[in-house]
Amino acid sequence: MASPSTASIRRSSLRVVARGGAPAEPPPSDEQLIEAVQRGDDRVSAEIYDRLLPVVDRTLYRVFGRREPDHDDLIQAAFEQIIITLSRQSYARACSLRTWASTVASHIGLNALRGRRRERRVLDRSVELHGDVAPASIDLEREVSARAQLAAVREQFASMSQKRAHTLFLHDVLGHDLAEIAVMTGVSVAAAQSRLVRGRHELMRRLAKSPQRPGRKP
Amino acid sequence: MKSDASPSPTTDLLRRWGSLVVPVEDEQLAAARRERVVAGIAATVNRTGRRRRGLSWRRRAVAGLAMAAALAAGFGIWRGVVVSEDSSEAVATLPAGGPAHVVKASGTVMARTSQGTQSVAGGKKAELSAGDELSTGPDGSADLELSAEAHVALFGATQLQVVDTLRLSQRLSLRRGRIDLAVPKEIEQNLVIATPGAEVHVVGTVFSVTVADRKCSDEVDTSVVVSRGEVLIVRTDGTSVALGEGRSWTTAPSDAEISSACASAEQTASADESRRVGRASTLAQAAREATPNSELAAQNRLYRGALDARNAGQDARALELLDGFLLRYPNCPLSQEARVQRFRTLQRMGRHDEAASDARRYLADHESGFAREEARRLILSPAAKTTASDR
Numbered sequence: 355m356a357s358p359s360t361a362s363i364r365r366s367s368l369r370v371v372a373r374g375g376a377p378a379e380p381p382p383s384d385e386q387l388i389e390a391v392q393r394g395d396d397r398v399s400a401e402i403y404d405r406l407l408p409v410v411d412r413t414l415y416r417v418f419g420r421r422e423p424d425h426d427d428l429i430q431a432a433f434e435q436i437i438i439t440l441s442r443q444s445y446a447r448a449c450s451l452r453t454w455a456s457t458v459a460s461h462i463g464l465n466a467l468r469g470r471r472r473e474r475r476v477l478d479r480s481v482e483l484h485g486d487v488a489p490a491s492i493d494l495e496r497e498v499s500a501r502a503q504l505a506a507v508r509e510q511f512a513s514m515s516q517k518r519a520h521t522l523f524l525h526d527v528l529g530h531d532l533a534e535i536a537v538m539t540g541v542s543v544a545a546a547q548s549r550l551v552r553g554r555h556e557l558m559r560r561l562a563k564s565p566q567r568p569g570r571k572p
Numbered sequence: 573m574k575s576d577a578s579p580s581p582t583t584d585l586l587r588r589w590g591s592l593v594v595p596v597e598d599e600q601l602a603a604a605r606r607e608r609v610v611a612g613i614a615a616t617v618n619r620t621g622r623r624r625r626g627l628s629w630r631r632r633a634v635a636g637l638a639m640a641a642a643l644a645a646g647f648g649i650w651r652g653v654v655v656s657e658d659s660s661e662a663v664a665t666l667p668a669g670g671p672a673h674v675v676k677a678s679g680t681v682m683a684r685t686s687q688g689t690q691s692v693a694g695g696k697k698a699e700l701s702a703g704d705e706l707s708t709g710p711d712g713s714a715d716l717e718l719s720a721e722a723h724v725a726l727f728g729a730t731q732l733q734v735v736d737t738l739r740l741s742q743r744l745s746l747r748r749g750r751i752d753l754a755v756p757k758e759i760e761q762n763l764v765i766a767t768p769g770a771e772v773h774v775v776g777t778v779f780s781v782t783v784a785d786r787k788c789s790d791e792v793d794t795s796v797v798v799s800r801g802e803v804l805i806v807r808t809d810g811t812s813v814a815l816g817e818g819r820s821w822t823t824a825p826s827d828a829e830i831s832s833a834c835a836s837a838e839q840t841a842s843a844d845e846s847r848r849v850g851r852a853s854t855l856a857q858a859a860r861e862a863t864p865n866s867e868l869a870a871q872n873r874l875y876r877g878a879l880d881a882r883n884a885g886q887d888a889r890a891l892e893l894l895d896g897f898l899l900r901y902p903n904c905p906l907s908q909e910a911r912v913q914r915f916r917t918l919q920r921m922g923r924h925d926e927a928a929s930d931a932r933r934y935l936a937d938h939e940s941g942f943a944r945e946e947a948r949r950l951i952l953s954p955a956a957k958t959t960a961s962d963r
Contacts, residue, residue: 383946385916396614403610415594426605433609434616441620449909450942504589507582526586533905534942542872543905558582 381405384451391440406436406455413456416527417463419504428466432459449534456530457538460523464511471512510560518553525550672734672742674698675717679728680709705733708749718742722755722763722774735766748792750782755801767794769823770805777801779815786824793824807877871897875906882917891917908934912943919950928953 382390382401390398410432415421422428435458511519521539524530530538536546674683674692681692684705692698692706692714700706700716708714708730716724716732722742726732730749736742744751745766755763755774763774767783769792778800786793796805797820805821806812815821825833878893894914901907911934918927931947938944 380949383949391617391620394617394620396617399610399613399617400606402613403606407606407609411597412594416589416592419589419592421597426608429605430609430612433613437613437616438620441617450946453942500588503585504592507585507589522586526583527590529590531905533909536872537875537906537909542869544868544872547868554582561582 387451388440391437402437403433406433406452409452409456410436410459413459413528414463417460417467417508417523419501419508422466424466428459428462432462435462449538453530453534454538456528457524460528461520464516464519464523467508467512468516471509506561506564507557510557510564514553514556514560518549518556521546521549522553522557526554672700673717674700674706674714676715677712678714679712681712681714681726682707682709700734702734702736705731707731718763722753725752727751746781746783746794748783750780752778752780754778768792769794770796770807772796773804773806777803779803784824786830793822795822795824796820812880871901871904871906874900875910878910878913882913887917887921891921908938908941911938912941912946915947915950924953 382398387398387402387405391402407429410429414425414428414432418425432455436455439454439458511523514522517539521535524535524538525532532543532546532550535550536543539546541549674681677692677698683690683692683698683700684707685701686703706714706716706726708726708728710728712726712728714726716726718724724732724744727750730751731747732749732751733745733747734742735745743764743766747768751765753765753774755777765772765774765781767781769783772779772781777798779796779798782795783792784795785791796803796815798815798817800817802814802816804812804814807823813821824830874893874897878890878897881887881890881893891914894910894917897910898907898914911930915927915930915934918924918930928951931950934941935944935947935951941947
C-alpha cells in the first residue's frame with residue numbers, strides 16, 4: 355500500500371492530455387500512388403516500399419527457397435521495374451498493385467534463377483543449391499528430401515520456356531487465377547491456360563528425365 | 573479461375589513450394605535495406621518523371637514547330653495551286669518542303685484549304701497542310717505524296733482530309749471513297765488513317781482503305797485490304813486487330829444481314845422506330861464484332877476494349893463496355909475484374925453513390941476478392957456516405 359506522500363507524488367505526475375487528436379490520415383489508395391509515380395512525385399517512395407515489400411520479399415524468397423546473398427539487389431531491381439512499368443503505364447490496373455508487384459518480382463526472380471543456371475555451367479555451385487545438411491533423424495531426412503525435390507523443380511524451372519515457367523509459377527506456386535495471369539501478362543485467358551498446361555507437361559517431362567527427380571533416391 | 577487438371581505429384585510439389593514459410597528478417601538489416609531501396613525508388617520515380625516531362629516538352633516543341641512550318645507553307649506555297657478545268661492527267665514536281673503534296677491529278681480534283689476551294693490539275697504544285705481536304709469526283713483520281721515518301725492514291729468519289737502533318741506523326745481522315753497506300757518499311761513516322769469506323773495504323777506496307785455507304789442504312793462501312801506488310805486497325809471502341817498480308821477486314825455486316833436489313837427497312841417505314849432501336853443495334857454490333865472464335869478470346873477482347881477506353885480517359889465509353897461485358901458474361905473469369913473496374917469508373921465519374929452500391933455488391937459476392945480493401949474504403953468514404961444520406 356502506498357503511503358499518502360507517495361500517492362500525492364504519483365497523482366501530481368499525472369498530466370491532462372488533450373482528448374483525441376486529429377484522426378490518422380487514411381493511407382493513399384493504389385490509384386493515388388500510381389498517379390503520384392506518373393507525376394514524378396517521389397514522396398510516395400516509402401509508402402510504395404512498405405506496401406509492396408512483403409509481397410516482393412515473399413515472392414523472391416519462394417523463387418530461390420531462401421534469401422540469396424543478392425536478395426537486396428533483387429528487391430531493388432524488382433522495385434525499379436515496378437516503378438518503370440507504373441510510369442510507362444504498362445500496368446493496366448486490372449489487378450491490385452500487390453498482385454502486379456508479385457508478377458514483376460517473380461519475373462525478376464525467375465530470370466535471376468535462369469542466370470544462375472547459366473553461371474553454374476562455368477562454376478559448379480550445385481552444392482549450394484541443393485542443400486548441404488546431413489540427415490540426422492527421419493524428420494530431418496524428410497525435410498532434406500523435400501528441399502532436394504524443390505531444388506530439382508527450381509533447377510528445371512530455370513531451363514524451361516520462360517513464358518511457361520512464369521505462368522506456371524504464378525498459377526501453381528503463387529496461386530493467382532488464370533484470368534488474373536492473363537491480364538497481368540497481356541495475353542488471352544486461353545493463351546494463359548495453354549501456357550499453364552504446356553508448362554506442367556514440360557516440367558513433368560523434364561523432372562522424369564532429371565537425375566534428381568522428386569522421389570528418386572540419389 | 574483455376575485449371576481443372578487433376579492434381580499430380582508435380583502440382584502438389586508446386587503447391588508445397590508456394591506454401592514455404594518465409595522467415596522473419598533481422599530488423600537492422602531490414603531497416604538498412606529499406607533506407608537504400610526507398611532512396612532507389614525515389615531516384616527512379618524522379619528519373620522516369622523527368623523523362624516523361626522531357627518527352628512531353630519535346631512533343632509540344634515538335635508540334636509547335638510543325639504548326640509554324642505548316643502556317644508558313646499555307647501562306648507561301650499554296651499560292652502555286654492553279655485552277656484548271658483540264659481533265660487530263662497532270663504531274664507536279666515535289667516541292668522542297670511541306671507535309672503532303674499532290675503530285676498527280678486527273679479528272680475532277682478539288683482541294684479545300686484555308687484559301688478556299690480550288691480545282692487541282694494542270695501540272696501545278698499543290699500542297700496540303702493540316703486541316704486541308706482533297707476530294708475527287710467520280711471521274712477523278714489523284715496521287716498524294718507524304719513527306720516520308722509514303723504514297724497515297726485517291727480513287728474516284730473520294731474525300732480525304734489531312735488532319736496532322738507533324739514530322740513524326742501524320743494523320744489522314746478518309747470520309748468517303750477509296751485510297752491505296754504504299755508506305756516504305758523504313759518509315760520513321762507514325763501514319764494513321766482514320767475512318768468513321770476505325771483507325772488504321774501503318775507500319776511499312778501496301779494496302780487500301782475504303783469508306784462506303786451501307787445499303788439500306790445511314791451508316792458507312794470501312795474496309796481494309798492489305799497487299800503487303802501489316803497494319804493495325806483500332807476500332808472506335810478501342811479494340812484492335814492486326815491485319816497481315818493478303819487479308820482484309822471490314823465493318824460491313826454479312827450479305828445476309830444486309831438483305832435482312834433491307835427487307836425489314838421496306839416493311840417498317842417508321843424512321844422514329846429505327847432511331848429508337850439504333851442504340852440496341854450498336855450494342856448488337858459491338859457484340860457481333862466480339863463474336864469469338866473462342867468464347868475466352870472474345871471475353872478478353874471485350875474486356876481489353878473497356879480497359880483501353882478507360883486508359884484513353886473515356887470513362888463513359890468504358891462504363892458502357894463494362895456493362896455490355898457483364899451483361900453478356902456475368903459469370904466468366906474476368907467478371908470480378910470487370911466489376912472492380914465498374915465501381916472504379918463510377919467513382920472517377922463522380923457517381924459516388926452508384927460506385928458505393930457496386931462496391932457493396934462486389935463485397936457481398938467476393939468477400940475475399942482482390943479489391944476487397946478498396947471496395948471497403950469506397951463504401952466508407954465520406955463522399956459515398958454523403959450521397960447516401962442525401963437520398
